[in-house]
Every structure is written in C-alpha cells, then in structure tokens.
Amino acid sequence: MTSNENTHxxxxxxxxxxxxxxxxxxxxxxxxxxLDLGRLRVAVSLSIAAVKAGLxxxxxxxxxxxxxxIAVTFLATVLTVTILITFIFLxxxxx
Amino acid sequence: MxxxxxxxxxxxxxxxxxxxxxxxxxDHKRIGVMYxxxxxxxxxxGMFLGLLVRTELMSVNSTILDAQGYNAAFTLHGVIMIFLxxxxxxxxxxxxxxxxxxxxxxDVFFPRLNxxxxxxxxxxGILAIVSLFAKGAPDTGWTxxxxxxxxxxxxxxxxxxxxxxxxxxxxxxxxxxxxxxxxLRRNDMGWGQxxxxxxxxxxxxxxxxxxxxxxxxxxxxxxxxxLFGIGLFDPARGGDPLLYxxxxxxxxxxxxxxxILPGMGIISEIFAIFSRKxxxxxxxxxxxxxxxxxxxxLVWAHHMFASGMSDLAVMVFSFLTYLVAIPxxxxxxxxxxxMYKGSIKITPPLLFALCFIYLFTVGGLTGLVLxxxxxNIHVHDTHFVVGHFHFVMLGGAGFAFFxxxxxWWPKIFGRMYxxxxxxxxxxxxxxxxxxxxxxxxxxGIEGMPRRYYTYLxxxxxxxxxxGIGAYIMVAGIMLILFNLLYSFRDGEKAxxxxxxxxxxxxxxxxxxxxxxxxxxxxxxxYPYDFTVQPxxxxxxxxxxxx
Amino acid sequence: xxxRDDIGARYGMWLFLYTEIMLxxxxxxxxxxxxYQYTSYFIEGGKEMxxxxxxxxxxxxxxxxxxxxxxxxxxxxxxxxxxxxxxxxAILLGFVFLFNKYLEWSHKFGEGIFPGSDTLINGPHGxxxxxxxxxxxxxxxxxxxxxxxxxxxxxxxxxxxxAISAERxxxxxxxxxxxxxxxxxxxFLFPLFYLIL
Numbered sequence: 001m002t003s004n005e006n007t008h009x010x011x012x013x014x015x016x017x018x019x020x021x022x023x024x025x026x027x028x029x030x031x032x033x034x035l036d037l038g039r040l041r042v043a044v045s046l047s048i049a050a051v052k053a054g055l056x057x058x059x060x061x062x063x064x065x066x067x068x069x070i071a072v073t074f075l076a077t078v079l080t081v082t083i084l085i086t087f088i089f090l091x092x093x094x095x
Numbered sequence: 096m097x098x099x100x101x102x103x104x105x106x107x108x109x110x111x112x113x114x115x116x117x118x119x120x121x122d123h124k125r126i127g128v129m130y131x132x133x134x135x136x137x138x139x140x141g142m143f144l145g146l147l148v149r150t151e152l153m154s155v156n157s158t159i160l161d162a163q164g165y166n167a168a169f170t171l172h173g174v175i176m177i178f179l180x181x182x183x184x185x186x187x188x189x190x191x192x193x194x195x196x197x198x199x200x201x202d203v204f205f206p207r208l209n210x211x212x213x214x215x216x217x218x219x220g221i222l223a224i225v226s227l228f229a230k231g232a233p234d235t236g237w238t239x240x241x242x243x244x245x246x247x248x249x250x251x252x253x254x255x256x257x258x259x260x261x262x263x264x265x266x267x268x269x270x271x272x273x274x275x276x277x278x279l280r281r282n283d284m285g286w287g288q289x290x291x292x293x294x295x296x297x298x299x300x301x302x303x304x305x306x307x308x309x310x311x312x313x314x315x316x317x318x319x320x321x322l323f324g325i326g327l328f329d330p331a332r333g334g335d336p337l338l339y340x341x342x343x344x345x346x347x348x349x350x351x352x353x354x355i356l357p358g359m360g361i362i363s364e365i366f367a368i369f370s371r372k373x374x375x376x377x378x379x380x381x382x383x384x385x386x387x388x389x390x391x392x393l394v395w396a397h398h399m400f401a402s403g404m405s406d407l408a409v410m411v412f413s414f415l416t417y418l419v420a421i422p423x424x425x426x427x428x429x430x431x432x433x434m435y436k437g438s439i440k441i442t443p444p445l446l447f448a449l450c451f452i453y454l455f456t457v458g459g460l461t462g463l464v465l466x467x468x469x470x471n472i473h474v475h476d477t478h479f480v481v482g483h484f485h486f487v488m489l490g491g492a493g494f495a496f497f498x499x500x501x502x503w504w505p506k507i508f509g510r511m512y513x514x515x516x517x518x519x520x521x522x523x524x525x526x527x528x529x530x531x532x533x534x535x536x537x538x539g540i541e542g543m544p545r546r547y548y549t550y551l552x553x554x555x556x557x558x559x560x561x562g563i564g565a566y567i568m569v570a571g572i573m574l575i576l577f578n579l580l581y582s583f584r585d586g587e588k589a590x591x592x593x594x595x596x597x598x599x600x601x602x603x604x605x606x607x608x609x610x611x612x613x614x615x616x617x618x619x620x621y622p623y624d625f626t627v628q629p630x631x632x633x634x635x636x637x638x639x640x641x
Numbered sequence: 642x643x644x645r646d647d648i649g650a651r652y653g654m655w656l657f658l659y660t661e662i663m664l665x666x667x668x669x670x671x672x673x674x675x676x677y678q679y680t681s682y683f684i685e686g687g688k689e690m691x692x693x694x695x696x697x698x699x700x701x702x703x704x705x706x707x708x709x710x711x712x713x714x715x716x717x718x719x720x721x722x723x724x725x726x727x728x729x730x731a732i733l734l735g736f737v738f739l740f741n742k743y744l745e746w747s748h749k750f751g752e753g754i755f756p757g758s759d760t761l762i763n764g765p766h767g768x769x770x771x772x773x774x775x776x777x778x779x780x781x782x783x784x785x786x787x788x789x790x791x792x793x794x795x796x797x798x799x800x801x802x803x804a805i806s807a808e809r810x811x812x813x814x815x816x817x818x819x820x821x822x823x824x825x826x827x828x829f830l831f832p833l834f835y836l837i838l
Contacts, residue, residue: 010714015707023703026831029836041836049832053828053829056825060707060817061821066655070655074655074659077659077662077663081663088673092674093677
C-alpha cells in the first residue's frame, strides 16, 4: 500500500485569499441581516453560511485533494442530516 | 491450548506479561475474546432479569416482584440486552476477531483505538451497574421516554450517561472497521471478493457512525434536562416530547439494523459453507445489505404511530417501512436458494441458521402487521410488539449470534464442541422460544398491554404457558453455553478448516497466530468457490510470503 | 502498525468528523423543529444577542482556522519556527473566543437568564426553548473549542520534539481538520442565534 503523499503544497496566497473571502462573507451576512427580507432571511443567511462552509471544506480541509471516497461520504453525511431535518417536517406542520 | 504458537501464547508486545498481556493488548483477536467474556456476563444477567419478569407474569397478582421492582427489572433487561448485548455483540466479538482475517489483514487499522473501545464498553457497563444502586434502579423502560424520564426520581441520569459512553464505544469500533476494510484489505482482493460477513459489518459500521451520535446528543440533552431544567423536552416549559421520540428513534431504529445486519452476514457464511455451494446471488446480497442499511435509516417514526404524530407522517413512514421488507425478503430467498441442490451437511451452525430463517420470517411478517398504520393502532404497545421484536431480536439476531458462535468457536479457541449436546440445546431453545413468544401474539391481539406487572385474569393461562416456555428456553441456552465451555475439557482439537470453508479465516491455523497467517493465502476470484481443491490453506503460496 | 498509512489515518479522522457532524445535527433537528413552532420568539431572542461579540467571535475562529491551515502548509515546507508561531496565535485566538463566550454567558446570567432560572421559567415557552438551545449548542461547541485547544497544544509540543515534521504532518493535519470542523459548526451557529433578527 503506497500512501504517504506530502507532495501537494498549498500556496500561502490561496489561503490568504480564502480567509479574506471568509471575513468578507461574514461582513456581508451581518449587513444582509439588517435588511428587511421577510421570510427569505433564514434562507439567505444559511446560504451564505453554506458558501463559507464550502470554502473551509475545499481549501482549509483540502477536500479537493482528498480523493473521491471522502467527498462522497461527506456528501452522504450531509444528505443524512438533510433527510433527518426534512422528515421532521412531515410531522410538525400537519399535526 | 494447542502446541503450535497461537495468539494466546504470543502477546502483542513482548514486554506484556500475565494479565497485562490481555488488558493492554492491541491484538484484535484478544480484544475480541475480551469482548466475548464481558458480553456473556451481561447476557446472562439480562437473561435472568427477563426470566424474573416472566416468572412474575406467570400469575396475575404480584408474587416475586412488586410494581416498582417489575418496572426496574424490565428496564434493566431492555437496557442490558440492547445496549450491552446485541448492539456490541456481533460487531465487537466476531467483527473484531474475524473481519481482519477475512480480508487478509494483520490487525485492525487503529489497534489502540480498538482497545479504548473495549474500555469504554466496560466503563459504560460499570456505570449502568452503579446507576442501579446510586439512586434506585431506573424504571423508564429502555426507551427513556420523556417527560417521565425527566421527572422520575430513580437514577436515570447515570443510566442515560452510560448509554452515551456505550455509544462512543460503538462508533469508535465503526470508524475502525470502515478504515480497516478500505486500507488494510489485501490489495488483490477487490470489492466483489469480500466475504459477506465483512460486507455486513461494513454496512453496519456506516449505520453506527451516522446514527449513534444522534442518540448520544439526545441522551446528553436528557441529562442536561435532569440537571439544569433546560426545558427542551419538558412540555411544561414548551418542549415537545414528540421531538424526543423522533430523535430517539432516528438512532434506535437504525440500531435494530446494527443488531440484525451482522447476523445476516453470519447466516450467509453458514449457508454457503454447509451447502458446499456458491452463495446464491452474492451481488444481490451485498446490494440488499446496503439497501437495508440505507432504507432502515428512513423509517424511524413507525414506532410513533400512536403518539399523536401527523397523519401524513404516519402514511409516509408506513410506506417506507414496507420498502425495508423487500431487501430483507430478498435475502431469505437467497439463503433458501443456496441450499437448493447443494450437498447439505447438518451441523449445529446450520441448525441455528435454519431456525433463524423460520423465526426471522415470522418476526419480519409480524413486523409488517406493526408497520401498517391501521393494524398498528390496534396492537400498539401490546404484547404483540413484545412478541414481534423478540422474534426478530432473539429469533433473528440472537440465533445468528449463536450460529456464529458455533461456526467460529473452533477457529477462536481451537477446540470442537460436542455436536449432540449442541443439537439438544438448540432444539430446547427453539421449542422454548416458540412456546414463550407465540402466545404473546395472541395475548397482544386480545389486548394485553406490555410493561405492566399485572393483567386481566383471562390472560392467566396463556401467560403461565409462556412462562414455562421461558424456563425451557433458558435451560437450552445454559446447555449450549455449558457445552461450549466443556469443549475445553473434552473437545477434540480443531484444525484450521474444520468445516471446509473457503474464506480466509479458514486459511490459517486454529487458533490463529499473532499476525493471523503462517503463509500468504491465495485469494480466489470468488469468495465462495468450493471447487478449489485441496483446501488452499494447506498448500500455501510459498512465493508470495506475507 | 508496521507501516505508515497517512491516507488511512485521514479516513479515520474524517469518519470521526462525520460523527461530530451527526452529534450536532441532532440539536439542529431540535432547532429546526422549535424554530418552526416558536418563530417569533426566536426572532426576539436573536435580537437580545450581542451581535458585536458574535461577529467578533466568528472572525476570530475563521482567522484561527486560517492560522492552522497555514501552519500545515508551512510544516510541509519544513519551516518549523513559522509553524510554532502560527499555532501559538491559533491557540491564543481559541482562548480569546472562549473568553468572549464567557463574557456573553455571564452577561446573560447577570440578567437572570440561565437554564432553569426563574426569569426564564415564568416567561413564555418560546423564550425558554430559544435560550435552552442557545446554551446547549454554544456550550457543546465551547467544549469542542476546549478540546481543540488541547489538541493544538499537543501539536506544539510534538513539533518542538520533532514528532511532527515535514515528513510526518499527519497528526497536525488531522488536528487541523478537527479545528476547521469546530469553525465550520460555528459558521452555522452564528446565523442561527445572532442573525435571525
């Protein structure tokens, strides 16, 4: 089993760009929350959070270079969480 | 113990002596044997608690237990049997011992983590005992439903925390097995060459990883609720008890697949070996294993049809429940078809497997009665439910466990047990089982609720009859266990492949040496290829030494 | 283990992270359910939160996460000194996060808002639930931050001793993954409690 890859070097530039983007998105989400978006409020702030999460996963956690198994199983985990939350709403609104 | 060096004579690290060679070992086989010891300790306690419950129910009035004592007894019976016997039983004992060998590995991927899992398991068990004496035995049932579990004055906090610790133990085991299958599998063994038991443990491990944390956090919230009164599950403070039930069953329904899937893997191995024939539909069995793991995680709310949940949810979950029946039934057809035109050799493991098929089918079909919303309302929380899940859990998972124990006993300890006593024990267990649990279906339909120490007088005869069955069953189990232990005294030495199996655990001496293999075994294109002659473990591939 | 397998170790770490995600998702399920039931109380509760500290803490965790990610990159380049400085800043930021959390909680306690307090219990149900979730989720998260700080400290010691080096980055890499996950969860907790205005 050959398995010790340290070959991939992440550039500092990439990391700095990512952290700037993350901080900018944080600012954005705070500003957006001040606007009166009505019911969209939750959707918008969670979407921004999802984008931030994507950045962290792809660049800080090297999801890009970790192989298909981790990507697929991570998505399966997220899908499981989504299903758990969605199925709750088969019950709550229709009681 | 045999003369050739086995893992019993070789500690995993040379400076470990005596008892420390066991307590600090990182050898997956020793850890498996250690699990076996502790699991059996709990199994026997749980069994006698169950017998206590049934003895009390043999007469209408309170005889040996009062109401509170009865509640404590059935709660402990449930907690012990579920969390300390069935859930860790097959993955931790056989998964640990057999899985690495079946894929040609020397150990699991994280050997020290494996030992930690064992210690967490033991700690959880000790906490469960302590919770008995600290503030009075818990009386909530193994489901710990709120609001009662939050308001009762018995020592629920510690019991619930014990469940949390046991949860961590299982999920660490799950992480270990998945990594092992991915990284330590022999690189000439493709996914289509993995034995079915390993497949089933792999599927189980995924369920363990994704479902167990949910109950962990739920149990934590119950603890917080009891300690600080957060109100998340307390209806008096705006909490929704139904959300507790959702969270609880999000884990606990998948958990029944944690219990049964490894059993299905064992049964698949047994039918292939003793029919001396390639298992019918290898790929279909693998696919149905994964399908059960996936669909089984989507049906949790079928435990809540009578709870006041919305009608829409009842219909959807009822439908999804029917879907799970399909892959389970597919497996039964596969096993029966494997025997067709095979050269069947009756042995104790096969007898267990045959009983398993019958009992599991009854359990599965009565499960459909419960899964369809209409009939469920009629028999909800009656003895019908008790009958159903004992048919599935004991008749299914339990029989598969005993089948696996008889299949791998000669491999693990290098001794063959007495067949005659094993047959008698199996028959007693099965007859007692039928006498014990079949009446519960009738009692349930007639309306006898579960979890009460007393009942209406007209149910007395059948309860008495069931009680006799319970004693026969326990006698059978004791005979089986005695027979296995007695093999150390009068059992013949077993050679590496006493049954003529084809998977890799039969390609090594019994008991296996420390690094599992004396020579690098040959991997067949298909794991159940009985045409390879002579048994390949006797003619090791000298060139490709491990 | 006779051989080293970094990929396998990373698989194990990711599997562990999945269990952490599922652990928190149990509480997210509760949040979703109760948000549906008590929307207006959740909005009011969110307004009572200190948005400044919340935003500050978000930025702190993001920067701390960045430090750890950079330290992994630096370690692969073999610059041990940079690694130690970066990890030191990351740990310090972790402590600042916890300190802010402490200020926030003690402020709430001072207002008589804590689990089971009279102010809460005599108030409306939605408010009890909102603060119940707030204390449970941020408390569990703070516990993870604490564990993360300990793990990062172990990394500092290992780096000094040379157990982590340019050739053996796995431990640092995996601790980094854990620290990023703690960050990731906060990225979701932040809007759930501070921005649902």
